[in-house]
Amino acid sequence: MSERSQPPVHGFRQVDEVEWELPASARADMRVPARVFADRELIGQIAADRSLEQLQNVATLPGITGAALAMPDIHQGYGFPVGGVAATAPPDGVVSPGGVGYDINCGVRLLALPLTAAELGGRTEALVHEISRRVPVGTGHGGALKLAGAAFDRVLVQGPRALLTERGVGTEEDVEHTESEGRLDGAETATVSERARVRGSDQLGTLGSGNHFLELQRVVKLFDHPAAEAFGLRPDQVAVLIHSGSRGFGHQVCTDYVRTMDAVQARYRITLPDRELACAPQSSPEGRRYLAAMACAANFAWANRAALAHRVRESVARILGPKLAEGTRQVYDVAHNVAKLETYAGRELCVHRKGATRAFPAGSTEIPATYRNVGQPVFIPGSMGTSSFVLVGRQGAMERSFGTVCHGAGRRMSRTGARRAITGAELRHQLEARGIVVRCPSNRGLAEEAPFAYKDVERVVAVVEQAGLAGRVAQLVPLGVVKG
Amino acid sequence: MGYRWVEHTAEVELEIEAPTEEAAFNEAAHALGELVGDDLRQEWISREVSVAADDRAVLLAHWLDELVYLAETEDLVPDEVERIELSGHGLRAIVRCRRGNPRPLVRGVTYHQLSFERADHGFRATVVLDV
Numbered sequence: 001m002s003e004r005s006q007p008p009v010h011g012f013r014q015v016d017e018v019e020w021e022l023p024a025s026a027r028a029d030m031r032v033p034a035r036v037f038a039d040r041e042l043i044g045q046i047a048a049d050r051s052l053e054q055l056q057n058v059a060t061l062p063g064i065t066g067a068a069l070a071m072p073d074i075h076q077g078y079g080f081p082v083g084g085v086a087a088t089a090p091p092d093g094v095v096s097p098g099g100v101g102y103d104i105n106c107g108v109r110l111l112a113l114p115l116t117a118a119e120l121g122g123r124t125e126a127l128v129h130e131i132s133r134r135v136p137v138g139t140g141h142g143g144a145l146k147l148a149g150a151a152f153d154r155v156l157v158q159g160p161r162a163l164l165t166e167r168g169v170g171t172e173e174d175v176e177h178t179e180s181e182g183r184l185d186g187a188e189t190a191t192v193s194e195r196a197r198v199r200g201s202d203q204l205g206t207l208g209s210g211n212h213f214l215e216l217q218r219v220v221k222l223f224d225h226p227a228a229e230a231f232g233l234r235p236d237q238v239a240v241l242i243h244s245g246s247r248g249f250g251h252q253v254c255t256d257y258v259r260t261m262d263a264v265q266a267r268y269r270i271t272l273p274d275r276e277l278a279c280a281p282q283s284s285p286e287g288r289r290y291l292a293a294m295a296c297a298a299n300f301a302w303a304n305r306a307a308l309a310h311r312v313r314e315s316v317a318r319i320l321g322p323k324l325a326e327g328t329r330q331v332y333d334v335a336h337n338v339a340k341l342e343t344y345a346g347r348e349l350c351v352h353r354k355g356a357t358r359a360f361p362a363g364s365t366e367i368p369a370t371y372r373n374v375g376q377p378v379f380i381p382g383s384m385g386t387s388s389f390v391l392v393g394r395q396g397a398m399e400r401s402f403g404t405v406c407h408g409a410g411r412r413m414s415r416t417g418a419r420r421a422i423t424g425a426e427l428r429h430q431l432e433a434r435g436i437v438v439r440c441p442s443n444r445g446l447a448e449e450a451p452f453a454y455k456d457v458e459r460v461v462a463v464v465e466q467a468g469l470a471g472r473v474a475q476l477v478p479l480g481v482v483k484g
Numbered sequence: 485m486g487y488r489w490v491e492h493t494a495e496v497e498l499e500i501e502a503p504t505e506e507a508a509f510n511e512a513a514h515a516l517g518e519l520v521g522d523d524l525r526q527e528w529i530s531r532e533v534s535v536a537a538d539d540r541a542v543l544l545a546h547w548l549d550e551l552v553y554l555a556e557t558e559d560l561v562p563d564e565v566e567r568i569e570l571s572g573h574g575l576r577a578i579v580r581c582r583r584g585n586p587r588p589l590v591r592g593v594t595y596h597q598l599s600f601e602r603a604d605h606g607f608r609a610t611v612v613l614d615v
Contacts, residue, residue, distance in 0.1 A: 049493045051493075075493045075494055076492065076493040076494060076495075077494060077495065077596075078495055078594040078596030078597075078612050078614060079594065079595075079596050082494055098594070098595070098596075101591075101592075101614065102591035102592030102594075102614045103591050103614075195553065198557055199553070199556060199557065208588055209587055209588045209589050210589055210591070210615050247588075248556050248588075251591045251592050251614075254592055255549060255592055255593070258592075258594075258595060259542075262542070262595060274595075274596060274597075275595035275596070275598060276594050276595040276596035276598075278595065411493050411494045412493065413493070414491045414492055414493055414494075415494075415496065415615070416489055416491060417491065442522070442587065445587070445589075484588065
C-alpha cells in the first residue's frame with residue numbers, strides 16, 4: 001500500500017507523505033481546515049491523545065486564516081495543542097494568551113565553544129558540575145540576577161540589551177544572534193501586574209524545572225556544510241544548549257490575561273469550545289494590553305537565557321580558562337511560545353506559536369546578516385540522552401507553515417507513565433553508563449523526562465525536512481545534562 | 485473521595501471528589517502540597533488566602549493560583565486548611581503551610597477542562613496544571 005492510499009486518521013486525510021488535513025466542514029464551528037505535518041507512524045502516535053481534537057478547537061478561533069497547523073512533535077496540551085500554530089488576521093482576528101502559553105518565550109539558545117570534545121577530554125564532568133553549581137535551578141532564591149524598579153523595567157522593554165549595557169552580561173553579537181534581537185516591540189510595563197513583578201524580581205538567570213535543561217553536547221555529524229560553516233559549527237565541536245523561559249514572570253502574565261480574556265468573551269460575542277482558548281480581538285483594549293505585556297515577558301525570557309549563558313561562560317572560564325570563555329559564541333536563540341506580527345502574502349498576521357519555532361529562510365531581513373545567505377538557525381532538542389539537531393529555515397516554511405517548524409521531539413507518554421516505567425535512579429545510572437554526566441537534584445523530575453516519554457526526534461526532523469520547512473545542518477549528542 | 489492524578493501527555497490533570505465544596509478546596513490544597521512539596525522543614529506558618537470569582541470552577545483555579553504564588557515567593561507548601569469560608573462568589577481560608585524548598589513545577593493553573601459540579605455524593609472538580 002502506498003503512502004497516499006493510507007486510510008484517514010480521526011478524519012484527517014493524507015495530503016502527501018508528510019501532511020494530513022481535516023476540512024473545515026468537519027465541524028460546524030471550524031473556520032479553517034486543521035492540518036498536521038507527520039508521517040504515518042507519527043500520526044498514529046499523535047492520534048493517541050487529544051491533540052487532534054485540540055487542533056480542531058484552534059480552528060474555531062475568530063479571524064484564524066489559512067489553517068490551524070500542527071508540527072510533527074504535536075502533543076496534547078491545554079487549549080492549544082503543544083506544537084500548534086495559528087495565524088489570525090488583524091484587526092478583528094483574536095489574540096489568545098493560552099495560544100502562547102504560560103511559559104511565554106520558552107525557547108532555546110545554542111552556544112558553541114571553541115574546542116572539540118577530544119580537547120575537552122577528562123574535563124567534561126568538571127565543566128558540567130561547575131555549570132550546575134553556577135546555574136540556579138529552583139525558584140531563584142540565591143544566585144539569580146536581582147533587579148528592581150527602573151532596571152527591571154528596562155529589561156522588560158529592551159530585553160538582553162539592557163543586561164549588556166548595564167551589567168556587562170553577554171556580547172553585542174549575542175544580541176544580534178537572537179530572534180528579534182531579543183526585543184519585541186510594543187512592550188509596555190504598565191500592562192504588567194505587581195504580582196508578575198514580584199515573581200520575576202528574583203528569577204532572572206534561573207533555569208526552572210520540568211522540561212527545562214541545560215545540556216553540554218558535541219557535534220557528531222554535519223549535513224549542510226555551508227550552513228554549518230556560517231553557524232560556526234565544526235565536527236566534534238562542544239556546544240551548550242540552554243532551554244528555559246520567562247519563569248514566574250511570564251507565568252503570571254499569562255495567568256492575568258487568561259482571566260482578563262475569559263471575562264470579556266461575551267462582550268465580543270466569542271464562543272469557544274475550550275475556556276483556555278479565551279481571547280479578544282487584537283485591536284481591542286484587552287488584546288492590545290496582552291500583546292504589550294506578552295512582549296515584556298518575551299523580552300524577560302531572552303534576558304533570562306542571556307543571564308544563563310553568562311553563567312555558562314563563567315563556568316567555562318573557571319574550568320577551561322578565560323580565553324575559551326571569550327571564544328564561546330552564541331549561535332542563535334529562538335522562541336517557542338510567542339505571538340508575533342509577521343507578513344505573509346502582503347498581509348500582516350498575528351502568528352501564535354505554541355511549542356513551535358520560527359524558521360525563516362535565506363534572504364529574510366529578519367535574520368542576522370551573517371546568516372542571511374543560508375537561513376535562520378533552528379534548534380530541535382531531542383529527549384534527554386538522545387540527539388539534538390540544528391536545522392536551517394527553508395522557503396517551504398513561508399509557503400506551508402507561516403514560517404514555522406517543530407520545537408522538539410514532543411512528548412508521547414505522561415509524566416506518571418514515565419515514572420511508572422523507570423525510577424530516576426535507574427535512569428541516572430543508564431545515562432551515566434553511556435558516559436553522560438547528570439546533575440539533577442530530583443530523581444522524580446529526572447524520571448518524568450525519560451527519553452522513551454518522547455517521540456523519536458530523528459523521525460520528527462525527517463518530516464519537517466521532507467515537507468521543505470527546514471533542512472538538517474548538524475546533529476549533536478549529549479555529554480552532560482543539568483536539570484532543575 | 486479525595487483526589488487523583490489523571491493521565492495527561494504533558495501536563496498534570498487533577499480530579500477531585502469530595503462530600504462538600506469546602507472539602508473539595510481542601511483536597512486541591514493537599515494535592516498541590518503533594519505535587520510541589522520538597523525538602524520540607526519542621527516549620528509551620530499560617531497564611532490567610534482570599535479569592536473571588538463568579539463561578540466555583542474559576543474560584544478553584546484562583547485558589548490554586550494563590551497557593552502556587554505562596555510556594556514560589558515564600559517557599560510555603562500547603563499542609564492543612566485550618567479554616568475555610570465559602571460565599572457566593574468568594575473564599576477566605578487560613579492555610580497552614582510548611583516551609584520547604586518547593587519544586588518550581590507549576591507554570592499555570594489552566595482553564596482547560598476546568599470544572600466544578602455536583603456529583604452523586606457531593607462534588608467533582610477537574611483542573612489541568614501547566615507543568
